[in-house]
Amino acid sequence: MSEIITSTNTAPGAAGLPERARLSFDLDVDIAVVGAGLAGLTVALEAARLGASVAVLEGRHVGWNASGHQLGTVMPGYGLPIGELIARIGFEDTRELWALSREGAEYVRAMASESSMAAIALGEGALEVSNVQAGDQLISRLQTLGEDFETEVEGWQVERVRAELKTDRYFHGVYYPKAFQVDGRKYVHGLAALARRAGARIFEDTPVVSIDPSGIRKRIVTPSARLRAAHIVLAGNIHLGAPLRRLSETLLPVWRYAAVTAPLGERLAEAITFQGSVTDSDGIDHFRIVDGDRLMWASPETTWAARPQRFAPAIARRIRTIFPRLGRVEIAEVFGGATGETVHGMPQIGQLRKGLWVASGFGRQGLNTSAMAGQLIARSILWGDERWRLFSPFELVWAGGTTGRVAGYAVSKWERGSSAAAGTLARYRERARARERIREARLAEANRQAGTRPPQRRPPPGRPRPPRPQPPQAEPDQGEGG
Numbered sequence: 001m002s003e004i005i006t007s008t009n010t011a012p013g014a015a016g017l018p019e020r021a022r023l024s025f026d027l028d029v030d031i032a033v034v035g036a037g038l039a040g041l042t043v044a045l046e047a048a049r050l051g052a053s054v055a056v057l058e059g060r061h062v063g064w065n066a067s068g069h070q071l072g073t074v075m076p077g078y079g080l081p082i083g084e085l086i087a088r089i090g091f092e093d094t095r096e097l098w099a100l101s102r103e104g105a106e107y108v109r110a111m112a113s114e115s116s117m118a119a120i121a122l123g124e125g126a127l128e129v130s131n132v133q134a135g136d137q138l139i140s141r142l143q144t145l146g147e148d149f150e151t152e153v154e155g156w157q158v159e160r161v162r163a164e165l166k167t168d169r170y171f172h173g174v175y176y177p178k179a180f181q182v183d184g185r186k187y188v189h190g191l192a193a194l195a196r197r198a199g200a201r202i203f204e205d206t207p208v209v210s211i212d213p214s215g216i217r218k219r220i221v222t223p224s225a226r227l228r229a230a231h232i233v234l235a236g237n238i239h240l241g242a243p244l245r246r247l248s249e250t251l252l253p254v255w256r257y258a259a260v261t262a263p264l265g266e267r268l269a270e271a272i273t274f275q276g277s278v279t280d281s282d283g284i285d286h287f288r289i290v291d292g293d294r295l296m297w298a299s300p301e302t303t304w305a306a307r308p309q310r311f312a313p314a315i316a317r318r319i320r321t322i323f324p325r326l327g328r329v330e331i332a333e334v335f336g337g338a339t340g341e342t343v344h345g346m347p348q349i350g351q352l353r354k355g356l357w358v359a360s361g362f363g364r365q366g367l368n369t370s371a372m373a374g375q376l377i378a379r380s381i382l383w384g385d386e387r388w389r390l391f392s393p394f395e396l397v398w399a400g401g402t403t404g405r406v407a408g409y410a411v412s413k414w415e416r417g418s419s420a421a422a423g424t425l426a427r428y429r430e431r432a433r434a435r436e437r438i439r440e441a442r443l444a445e446a447n448r449q450a451g452t453r454p455p456q457r458r459p460p461p462g463r464p465r466p467p468r469p470q471p472p473q474a475e476p477d478q479g480e481g482g
C-alpha cells in the first residue's frame, strides 16, 4: 500500500480513539471485510446487526484514507450525472438507483443521529452552483429531479446565488434542502464504534496479503494470522493491492486535497452567508463554513500521492480567486485522501463470484453511496435481497494501468481548463450585457430629456463597424495539481 500523509492526528488513544487491535490469532467468521473505510464499516455494522459474525481487517487504521479525510457533504446521487444514467440504463432503473442513493443519504443521517454519534452536528442543505449561464439546463434538471425522481430541490437564480456567495464566478444554482453535512472524521469513527457495539471485530494494522476465494470457506492470509469466512467483502478502494490486483486496476486513483483556513472573522460573513455545502457544476471546488468562521475547501487533485501540505498555497490562492473580498487567507490544516474513480463513473457494488463481494469505486461521492453499498451487500448475504443487481450494467472495466492513469489525469486537467475557459467567457458575456444595459438606459434617458427617438443603432454608411470585443484569454488552472 502506498503512503499518504496528512496533518490529522489519528494515533491510537488520540481524541478518544480506541487502542488498535491487530489480528494475531487464526479466526473463523461468517463475513470477513477487507478495509475499514466507510464502505467496509457499513457492511460490517449492517451484517453484525443482522446477526452475522464479522471481522474487519484494516491494513492501517480506521478511516486511514479518504473516509477519514473528507468534507462530510451528504447528498443523493452518484458521480455520474442523472441524464447520463438515464441514457445508459433507462428511466425506470435510474429511478430505482436514485431512490437507493437517497436511502444511502438517509442512512448516514440515521447513523449520525444515533446516541453514540450525538456529538455530530448535522448542517443543512447543499448548493450546486453553475460556472456558466445555464438557465435552460437548470430548469430541465429541476424538473427531472423534482418531478420524476422525487428529490426536493429549488432552482436559485443568479441574484439569489450571489446574495449568498459574493462572487461573480457563479451563476444559477440547484439547492438541495434535504442534503446535510457531518463531521467526516467523527462519522467514520462513530461507524466503527457502532459496528463494534453490534459485535463486529475490527483488526487494525492487519493488511490482507492474499485471498483464496475458491471453496465454500474462503481463506485470507495476513502477516500474523489466517482467517476463514463464508463471505469476503473487498472494500479496500484503490489500496487493495496484491490480494486482487486486477480489481485494483479497475480504479483510477485520484488524490484530492483539502484545507481548513484559520478563523476569518467578519470578512467570511461578508463574503459567504450560505451555511451548507457548495459544489460547482464542474466538480472543481467544494467548500463549506466550519466552526462559524473558517472555510473548509477541497480543490486540487493529482493521480499520485503527494504531501497534502504542498497544496496549502494553491488552495489559499484558489479561495482568493473565487472570493477576492476575503483577501489573503491563512491555512490552518491540510489533508487529503485517494478516491477510486471507475471508468463509467458508477460505484462497484456486487458479487464477483459466489461469496466474494466488492464495494468500491465511490469516487468523490462516497458517503451516501458507500452507506447504500453496505446495506445492499449485508442484506443480500443475509436476507437474499438482490437489489445490488441494479449495478450489474456497470461492469468492472480496466482503468488502463499507469498509462491510463496519466491519460485520465490529462483529460481531467483538460476538462478543468475548458471549464475555467467557459466560466471566464460566461462572466465576460455577463459584463458585456450589463454594460449594454447601462448604455441603453443612459441612451433612453438622454432621448427622453431631448424628446427624441432612439437613434439608428447601425453605424452610418461608410463608417466601419467597431470591431467586436474578443473574450479575454481563459484563466490558467489553479496551480499545482489542479
Ligand SMILES: Cc1cc2nc3c(=O)[nH]c(=O)nc-3n(C[C@H](O)[C@H](O)[C@H](O)COP(=O)(O)OP(=O)(O)OC[C@H]3O[C@@H](n4cnc5c(N)ncnc54)[C@H](O)[C@@H]3O)c2cc1C
Residues within 6 Å of the ligand: 034, 035, 036, 037, 038, 039, 040, 057, 058, 059, 060, 061, 062, 063, 064, 065, 066, 067, 068, 069, 070, 071, 072, 073, 074, 075, 206, 207, 208, 209, 235, 236, 237, 238, 239, 240, 241, 242, 243, 255, 256, 257, 258, 298, 335, 336, 337, 338, 339, 359, 360, 361, 362, 363, 364, 365, 366, 367, 368, 370
Ligand atoms: C478531500 C476529499 C473530500 C471528500 N468529500 C466528500 C464529501 O464531502 N462527501 C462524500 O460523499 N464523499 C466525499 N469524498 C469521497 C469519500 O471520502 C470516498 O468516496 C469514501 O471515503 C471511500 O470510502 P471507501 O471505504 O471505499 O475507501 P477508503 O476510505 O479508501 O477505505 C479503504 C480502506 O481499506 C484499507 N485497505 C485497502 N487494502 C487493504 C488490504 N489489502 N488489507 C487491509 N486493508 C486494506 C485501506 O487502508 C483503507 O483504510 C471525499 C474524498 C476526499 C479525498
